[in-house]
Amino acid sequence: MRSTVSRSLRLKLLSVVLLTTSAALVVALVAIVAYDLRTYQQTWISDVSTQAELMGRLSAPALAFDDPKTARENLALLRLRPHVQAAAIYTARGELFASYARPGASPDLPKLPEADGSRVEGSSLVLYRRIVGEREILGTVYLRTDWELLGRAGDYAGIAAAVMLVAMGVAFLMSARLQRVVTNPILDIAGIAREVVGQQDYSRRARKLSEDEVGALVDAFNGMLAEIERRTSELEVANAELGREVASHAQAQQEILRLNAELEGRVRERTAQLESANRELEAFSFSVSHDLRAPLRHIQGYAQMLQEDAGQLDPDTRRYLDLIRESARRMGMLIDDLLAFSRLGRQTLERTSIDMNALVERTLHDVGAGRPGDHRLRVARLPSAEGDLNLLRQVWVNLLSNAFKYSAQRGESAQVEVSGERDGAVIRYHVHDNGVGFDMRYAGKLFGVFQRLHSSDQFEGTGVGLAIVQRIVSRHGGRVWAEGEVDRGATFSFELPAEPAPVPENAT
Amino acid sequence: MVVLSRRRRYRAFVSRLLCVLAFAALIALCVPGQVLAQSPIQAPEQRVKAAFLFKFGSYVEWPTGAFASANAPLTIGVMDADELADELTAIVAGRVIDGRPVIVRKLHEGDPVAGLNILFVGKSVDGSLPKILSPMKGRATLAVTESDGALDAGSMINFVVVDGKVRFDVALAPAVAGSLKISSRLLAVARKVTGPS
Numbered sequence: 221m222r223s224t225v226s227r228s229l230r231l232k233l234l235s236v237v238l239l240t241t242s243a244a245l246v247v248a249l250v251a252i253v254a255y256d257l258r259t260y261q262q263t264w265i266s267d268v269s270t271q272a273e274l275m276g277r278l279s280a281p282a283l284a285f286d287d288p289k290t291a292r293e294n295l296a297l298l299r300l301r302p303h304v305q306a307a308a309i310y311t312a313r314g315e316l317f318a319s320y321a322r323p324g325a326s327p328d329l330p331k332l333p334e335a336d337g338s339r340v341e342g343s344s345l346v347l348y349r350r351i352v353g354e355r356e357i358l359g360t361v362y363l364r365t366d367w368e369l370l371g372r373a374g375d376y377a378g379i380a381a382a383v384m385l386v387a388m389g390v391a392f393l394m395s396a397r398l399q400r401v402v403t404n405p406i407l408d409i410a411g412i413a414r415e416v417v418g419q420q421d422y423s424r425r426a427r428k429l430s431e432d433e434v435g436a437l438v439d440a441f442n443g444m445l446a447e448i449e450r451r452t453s454e455l456e457v458a459n460a461e462l463g464r465e466v467a468s469h470a471q472a473q474q475e476i477l478r479l480n481a482e483l484e485g486r487v488r489e490r491t492a493q494l495e496s497a498n499r500e501l502e503a504f505s506f507s508v509s510h511d512l513r514a515p516l517r518h519i520q521g522y523a524q525m526l527q528e529d530a531g532q533l534d535p536d537t538r539r540y541l542d543l544i545r546e547s548a549r550r551m552g553m554l555i556d557d558l559l560a561f562s563r564l565g566r567q568t569l570e571r572t573s574i575d576m577n578a579l580v581e582r583t584l585h586d587v588g589a590g591r592p593g594d595h596r597l598r599v600a601r602l603p604s605a606e607g608d609l610n611l612l613r614q615v616w617v618n619l620l621s622n623a624f625k626y627s628a629q630r631g632e633s634a635q636v637e638v639s640g641e642r643d644g645a646v647i648r649y650h651v652h653d654n655g656v657g658f659d660m661r662y663a664g665k666l667f668g669v670f671q672r673l674h675s676s677d678q679f680e681g682t683g684v685g686l687a688i689v690q691r692i693v694s695r696h697g698g699r700v701w702a703e704g705e706v707d708r709g710a711t712f713s714f715e716l717p718a719e720p721a722p723v724p725e726n727a728t
Numbered sequence: 729m730v731v732l733s734r735r736r737r738y739r740a741f742v743s744r745l746l747c748v749l750a751f752a753a754l755i756a757l758c759v760p761g762q763v764l765a766q767s768p769i770q771a772p773e774q775r776v777k778a779a780f781l782f783k784f785g786s787y788v789e790w791p792t793g794a795f796a797s798a799n800a801p802l803t804i805g806v807m808d809a810d811e812l813a814d815e816l817t818a819i820v821a822g823r824v825i826d827g828r829p830v831i832v833r834k835l836h837e838g839d840p841v842a843g844l845n846i847l848f849v850g851k852s853v854d855g856s857l858p859k860i861l862s863p864m865k866g867r868a869t870l871a872v873t874e875s876d877g878a879l880d881a882g883s884m885i886n887f888v889v890v891d892g893k894v895r896f897d898v899a900l901a902p903a904v905a906g907s908l909k910i911s912s913r914l915l916a917v918a919r920k921v922t923g924p925s
Contacts, residue, residue, distance in 0.1 A: 280913070284783045286776065286893065287917040353786070355824070 229410075230403050237395035238388055245387050249380040256376070261369060264345065265338050271301065272349035272361040279309050280351050283317060283359045291318035298322075301365075305344060308362040309351075317359060333360035340367050405429040409441055422449035502562050509558045516555065520548040550682075557684035560614075561669065564691045569608045576602035576649070579609070580638055583616040587624065596633075602640035605647045605716045611692045618685040619651040619712050625679055626710070627655030646698070646715045654709035658702070666702050689714070776894045777887055778815035781806075781848055781872060784885065785825040787914035790845060791907040794868040795828070802828045802845045807835040807860070809850030809874075846870045849883070857881040868906050879922060884908070888919060895919040 275294060282290040291309050295318055298304045305325040309317045310333040321327035338347040345367040351358040405428075412426040422445055428438045523544045527533075533541070580599055605612075620636070627634040633654070640649040658666070658673050665671045667690040670683040693700045693714045704710030785802055795802075802825050806813035813834045820830035835841070837853050841864065849860055851874050861882035864871055873883040879899040884906075886897050897920040903910050915921050 278913075278916075281787065281911075281917045284786075285780055285896070285914075285917045287895070290917045 229406065230399060233399045233403060234392070234395055237399070238391055241391040242384065242388060245384055249376075249383065253373070253376040253380065257369060257373060260372060264365075264367075264369075265347070268345060268347050268363055268365050269338070269349065271298070271304070272347055272363045275307065275309070275363070276349055276351035276359075276361045279318070279361070280353055280358050283309065283311060283351060284353065288318045292320070294318075295320035303366040303368075304363060305366060306362075306364045310360040310362065312357050312359050314360075330362065333362060340369075343367050343370065401430075402434075405434040405438065409434075409438060413441070416445065422452055505558060506562045509555045509562065512555050513552070516548055516551055520545060520552070523548065554682045554684075557682045557688070561684050561688050561691065564611075564688065564695070567611075569611070569695060571606050572609055573604060573606055574609055574612060575604050576640060579613060580616055580620075583613055583620055587617060587621045596635045598635075598637045600637070600639040602638070602649065603642045603647050605718075607696050607716060608692075611695070615689050615692050615714065618689045619714075622685065622712070623651050623653035623655070623710075625655075625681070626657075627653040629656070630654060642718065645718050647718055648713060648715045650711055650713045652709065652711040657704040657706050657708045657710045659706050660704065663702055663704070667700065773889065773894060774809070774812045775815045777874065778812050778819055780887070780894065780896065781812070781816060781846065782819050782823075782825075782830065784846065784870060784872065784914070785830065787911035788870055788903075789909040789911070791868050794845060799827055799829075801831045802826075803831045803833060803843060804846040805833045805835045805841060805844040805848065807839070807841075807847065807849045808837055808852045809848060810834055812848065812850065841869065844869050846872060848872045849875075849878075851875055857883070864906075865902065866905050868908055870906075870908055871902065884910075885918075890919065898922065 275298070278294045279291045282288070282294065295307050295309065298307050298320055299322070302322065304320075304322060306319070306321045306327060306329060308319040308329045311317045314332050316329065316331075319327075319329055334348045336348055336350055338345060340346075343366065345365050347363045347365075349361045349363070351361060408429065409426045412424050416422060416424050425442045425445060426438045428435050523541050527538065527541045527545070530537075577599065580602065584597070584599075620638075623636045624634075627636060635652075635654045637652040638650070639652070640647065642648075656674070662673055666673070667686045669687040671687075672681065672683040689712075690700050693716070696716050698714055698716040700712070700714040702710060702712045781804065785804075804816065804820075806816060813832055817832045820832060823830060833844070835847075837856060837860065841847055841860075845868070847864065847869050849857060849871070853860060857873065857875060857878055858881040861871055861873075865882055870885065871883045872885045872887070873879075873881075874887040875881075875883075876888075878886040879897060882902055884899055884903045886899075888895050888897060896918055898910060898915055898918040899922040900910065901922070
């Protein structure tokens with residue numbers, strides 16, 4: 221590769237030198253040859269012309285005195301000029317007067333002389349020259365000589381070729397040696413550049429062999445190399461750091477994943493534990509509630525029998541029996557509620573399309589509301605929804621009976637409003653009353669089992685109703701919440717999905 | 729084969745015929761030229777002599793005193809050769825020699841010859857040539873004759889006819905005596921030149 225490059229550069233330089241040399245030589249040689257040939261032509265023509273003139277002068281008397289012999293003798297003198305092929309003298313009337321032909325040359329002569337002038341005929345120059353005497357034309361000299369322009373041009377071409385050959389050879393030898401001054405520094409740089417690229421070794425530096433532009437190139441090249449070296453090392457340092465960072469990052473990531481997995485495992489474990497505990501608890505509470513009913517019924521039954529049979533009991537005892545019966549009744553309600561609540565966890569949903577207005581009407585009737593003058597009740601147009609009719613009825617029962625219950629003390633001014641709207645993917649219902657309300661601090665506790673904000677002396681209830689509401693709504697995939705203010709009333713709202721998604725049966 | 733050979737023979741015949749024709753044409757073209765070159769038809773002797781006589785004027789230098797002025801005429805006297813004189817008169821009409829007009833004078837034996845630049849003496853005065861020429865000795869008059877032995881009688885140029893062509897001999901001694909300079913170019917074409925010994 222090195223040799224290819226160096227050869228190419230050297231070759232280019234060499235060919236530039238040789239081309240320049242040959243161009244200069246060709247121009248010079250062409251100019252010289254052209255000049256010489258032109259000079260030769262002019263000189264030759266004027267030389268031949270002079271000879272013709274001389275011959276004319278010399279032969280004028282011979283013509284004048286009609287002496288062809290003398291004229292022939294004169295012409296014969298031309299043998300001293302071997303390039304004269306043939307010569308002739310014509311009289312003024314155009315008759316051939318005397319002639320001469322070089323031995324071996326063609327003796328052909330023109331029949332009639334022509335006007336003054338010269339022309340080239342093949343390899344001969346033909347020249348006519350009038351002989352002028354005392355204001356009159358005495359005759360014409362005809363000269364035919366060798367015309368060596370072509371031969372001369374050929375000779376010159378040969379000489380030029382030889383000169384070119386020698387000059388090119390000398391130029392070649394000289395430039396082959398001298399070009400090293402130019403090429404060596406460049407080739408040095410090229411070699412270093414190749415090594416740098418090939419080995420990625422940026423610590424190499426080119427030698428500075430001259431103080432010219434190539435020297436400047438070397439400086440610039442070395443400067444660039446230094447810069448690259450510096451940047452490369454910086455980059456390597458940064459890369460290493462980055463690599464370390466990435467490694468530690470990956471490690472951290474792995475740790476996080478591990479912890480997550482661990483956490484998930486623990487969550488699953490805990491959930492399973494909780495679920496099982498929950499199930500056990502439900503089963504327990506169901507069986508407890510169920511098992512509690514039988515003794516309670518006994519208590520109730522026997523208390524009633526005691527009251528009916530023992531008419532002679534004193535009033536105090538009768539009052540105690542009343543209290544026992546009342547407590548037993550309340551306990552029965554409590555157990556019923558608890559059973560209902562615990563059953564909710566197991567029951568399957570039977571979804572149907574429900575006309576909410578109709579449902580609310582029926583519920584109002586069932587809870588005994590709508591007694592004339594009791595409440596000012598307003599039921600707005602409610603959007604219909606899909607769900608389990610019985611369960612949703614319980615929701616309404618609880619919410620409406622609460623509303624009536626807690627606003628009852630307002631008497632005539634009590635107000636209950638039922639409204640609803642569809643909001644995108646959910647259908648929302650509100651039950652608003654202007655009853656005792658509640659403190660928003662306890663809003664979170666409202667929906668817990670047995671959570672009561674008021675004593676049962678103030679308001680009757682088991683404390684299970686809102687827990688049931690929340691359970692039903694969440695089993696439908698919705699949510700329930702309450703807003704209220706003490707003595708200013710409360711608003712209970714619940715949302716159901718417009719297109720209910722299947723909810724896991726065991727959701728609690 | 730037969731056809732081929734016949735065709736070949738025909739071709740050979742045609743080419744030979746063409747050669748002959750070309751040769752004939754060449755001869756036809758060349759021969760007249762050669763004939764002309766070798767023996768040009770010479771004009772009548774008297775006219776040639778008259779022309780030569782006129783041309784001598786160009787090759788002879790007269791002494792300064794021979795002419796009255798720079799453009800004084802050159803006078804040629806022709807003695808006892810009227811035919812030649814007529815020819816000469818015709819030739820010189822309108823022509824000049826060295827810027828001088830030329831005058832031809834017909835003379836006869838006994839006429840004065842003073843003032844002549846050239847004197848031609850005809851053949852008819854053969855016998856009395858010495859008598860005519862002797863007084864001319866030392867004068868700047870070119871004496872031209874056409875008689876045998878005339879040079880001995882004091883003539884400077886004497887016409888002779890050789891092979892039917894007019895030539896001339898030159899005697900330098902009388903010319904030198906007459907201070908006449910005869911051009912070497914004229915001498916070059918003379919048949920014979922007698923030196924001034």
